[in-house]
Amino acid sequence: MRTMPNIQRQLQNVDPEKTIFMMTFLSELLETPEPLSEDLLSTYKLLIYTVVTNLALRKSQPPQVRPVWTYNRYTDRTQQIIRKPALDGQLLLKVLSHCRDLVLPECASRLVANVAAQTDSMDPQDFDSTILPSLKGIIIRLHEEKDELDFYYKMLFQTRLSNYVDRFVGSEPAQINWSRNPVRCGCAHCRDLNIFLRSPVDHAYRVRASKARRHHLHSQLDAYTDCTHITDRGYAEIMVVTKQGSDFAEKLAAWNKKARSATAALRSLEDWEDTTSSSSQLRELLGVRYTELMTLSTYD
Numbered sequence: 001m002r003t004m005p006n007i008q009r010q011l012q013n014v015d016p017e018k019t020i021f022m023m024t025f026l027s028e029l030l031e032t033p034e035p036l037s038e039d040l041l042s043t044y045k046l047l048i049y050t051v052v053t054n055l056a057l058r059k060s061q062p063p064q065v066r067p068v069w070t071y072n073r074y075t076d077r078t079q080q081i082i083r084k085p086a087l088d089g090q091l092l093l094k095v096l097s098h099c100r101d102l103v104l105p106e107c108a109s110r111l112v113a114n115v116a117a118q119t120d121s122m123d124p125q126d127f128d129s130t131i132l133p134s135l136k137g138i139i140i141r142l143h144e145e146k147d148e149l150d151f152y153y154k155m156l157f158q159t160r161l162s163n164y165v166d167r168f169v170g171s172e173p174a175q176i177n178w179s180r181n182p183v184r185c186g187c188a189h190c191r192d193l194n195i196f197l198r199s200p201v202d203h204a205y206r207v208r209a210s211k212a213r214r215h216h217l218h219s220q221l222d223a224y225t226d227c228t229h230i231t232d233r234g235y236a237e238i239m240v241v242t243k244q245g246s247d248f249a250e251k252l253a254a255w256n257k258k259a260r261s262a263t264a265a266l267r268s269l270e271d272w273e274d275t276t277s278s279s280s281q282l283r284e285l286l287g288v289r290y291t292e293l294m295t296l297s298t299y300d
């Protein structure tokens with residue numbers, strides 16, 4: 001058993017890929033048809049303790065570069081980014097089940113506490129594959145009376161699901177009032193421009209303008225506003241002025257998509273429950289926060 005301290009040392013260098021490797025290894029080890037001997041079982045317990053103490057989930061990734069339309073777009077390398085799979089929540093559940101079934105309460109509570117700590121900084125995109133399936137598996141275990149519904153499980157469900165709603169869905173983008181401060185010039189061209197700038201609903205302005213007029217508007221816009229401006233030379237020389245924040249509709253659509261997917265994911269946690277009953281495992285786990293979390297309203 002001289003190799004164990006080495007393995008333990010190796011596993012102290014926390015890294016998400018090592019966590020996936022070790023969790024796969026641990027979950028398969030007890031699936032063998034022959035039960036493990038006493039000696040191997042004690043080694044297994046030592047190993048599982050080390051793994052749950054040092055687990056790491058993938059951190060938030062920097063935003064990926066969007067593929068851009070270029071003349072050589074077919075060679076554009078940004079389109080070839082392949083995301084590695086996240087830790088499978090079923091593996092997490094198997095390891096937790098092993099801790100519970102082998103009566104290793106300290107291992108089980110460490111695993112629950114470390115998963116809770118790691119989800120604060122984990123990549124929110126991995127919630128659906130790592131966290132939600134493991135929570136669903138816990139509900140099934142509670143349903144089958146394999147586990148007791150205790151303080152640790154309540155803490156795990158309440159903190160992880162509020163983290164999921166806050167970090168995966170986030171707050172709904174607020175409707176933008178398009179009104180902007182005017183430029184400080186009283187000429188006729190700027191008066192027209194100011195009507196557009198003060199408008200609460202218009203976010204783009206097209207005006208046919210000579211080079212001198214464009215130059216004047218350009219310097220006024222740059223001095224007093226955050227608007228972008230380009231010249232459309234397609235038909236006539238048209239200056240196009242756009243207020244910042246015009247991607248609101250896009251942001252709202254993306255948020256709605258996330259909110260729909262999160263609502264479906266949260267409801268799927270109750271698949272196992274009798275929906276006609278007013279009490280359920282999930283209601284009990286979430287306590288007074290049930291309604292708030294299930295309706296995605298944890299933020300102000």
Ligand SMILES: [Zn+2]
Nearest residue numbers: 185186187190
């Ligand atoms: Zn002017």
